[in-house]
Amino acid sequence: MKQAMYHELNPLVRLKELELLSPELLTRMVKSDDLTEIETLFRGTIYGEYLTDNFYESFEEALGQAQASLLMELVKMIPDPDVIWIYTMRYTFHNLKALIKAELLEQNFDALYIYDGFYSLDQIKTAIRTGQASGLPDILLESIQEVREHFEESNSLQGIDIILDRNYLNAQRKIADKIGEPELSEEVTSFIDFTNILMTARGIKQQRSRNFMLTALSSQGSIPKEELLASVEIGLEQLTNYLRTTSYAEVIEPIIQNNTIKLNQLERLCDDYLTSFYETAQTQAFGPLPVLALLNAKAIEAKNLRLIITGKRVGLTDEQIRERMRETYGT
Structure with a gap:
């Protein structure tokens, strides 16, 4: 991969880094007296535009929509899409787990789908149902087939997560070797x-x-x-x-x-x-590292926000929240 190919993308990455929430803001959220105060701070961030009137019920969706918007923008400019997929592949395999189980149990788990920048809900559901789907890489189709064979032999959902977790890590190595x-x-x-x-x-x-x-x-x-x-x-x-x-x-x-x-x-x-x-x-x-660093930073930011908001709601102390928080990029 020619690193110079990233000279047009990385200025955008640097701008997006400026949208990351500061440690000071996260500290203010942790010290907030209640969810109302946290909501006020949250609505003043880039996530605010995605909120509905009910803060607690919509903050998770706001995090997801903001992430999807960022991925759409980055995927359009990335010289090698595999660089982004090696990070968002965790969402792809999460989707496989949820939707395969939905198919086998004859239930609807569509709400668990997480946008990964590449493979739509319909694409994955089609692949699970038929064994093939336009645009899906072989490694995903092979994973679906392996899980189906496991279920046919055992008639049990046990082992599905193991198969997909192992294939996910194998895919990580395969794509990393390909990128070089x-x-x-x-x-x-x-x-x-x-x-x-x-x-x-x-x-x-x-x-x-x-x-x-x-x-x-x-x-x-x-x-x-x-x-x-x-x-x-x-x-x-x-x-x-x-x-x-x-x-x-x-x-x-x-x-x-x-x-x-x-x-x-x-x-x-x-x-x-x-x-x-x-x-x-x-x-x-x-x-390619700056774009991966940005994706990691956004994922860590979302984890910390979930922890703060949920922690405050269930009554965790400030110290209990702080000791569970992840370090943020650049601190």
Whole structure:
């Protein structure tokens, strides 16, 4: 990929970065006395135009509409659409999960669809129903077929998430290799590693068998799958000790207590690590990293806003909200 191809897109990215909510504004929201005060602040942001009169019922839709608008704008200008899809693929596979289950259960889960910039609700539903659809890549059609074969053999929804999660990570690696940017490949590898670590930790907590985890974990990361599997039937302390021997030792140290990873902080740590990776994008003028950094920043912003709004509604303290918030781009 020729990085110079991005010289027209990245000025737009820099402008969009100016629309990101400041840490000061998020702090004001956290310190707000009630949802009414948060609503006033929220309506003054770029999300305000998408709100209806009922703030709590429409804020989620506002976040989604703002994201869709940004994706539409970026997709029109991106030199290589795969650069955006490697990020929004998480929404594509989310859509597959929801809509395949809807088809198998004969229910309507259309409301769960998330716009990914590329594949419409009708395209995915057609592919699930017929096994083919114009414009869908083979990796999605193959995933649908694999899930259908699993269901025909087992008549069970169990395993659908495992199949699609594994195929998602495989697709991440495949697209990163196709794009051929070393920095992007490094980010994807770290993302796969953290996903595997998180799944292993959850599997230990849920007392999953080694065979179950063998199916669930991806082989596309830098941490050997077999090394993670060795901890599955022993415990979190064994996993923690092993991770201390990897390149992520320094990263995970802050969430270790009594020689064991604090599982409730692991997902936040993953998000913060990948956000810090994108900090290098601030100095790049011509490559694909700035647009990916922007997409990551918007996703983190949405997570923080959901946390603040929902947290205030259910009565979390300011401190409880702050300790769950993700680090934001540029801070």
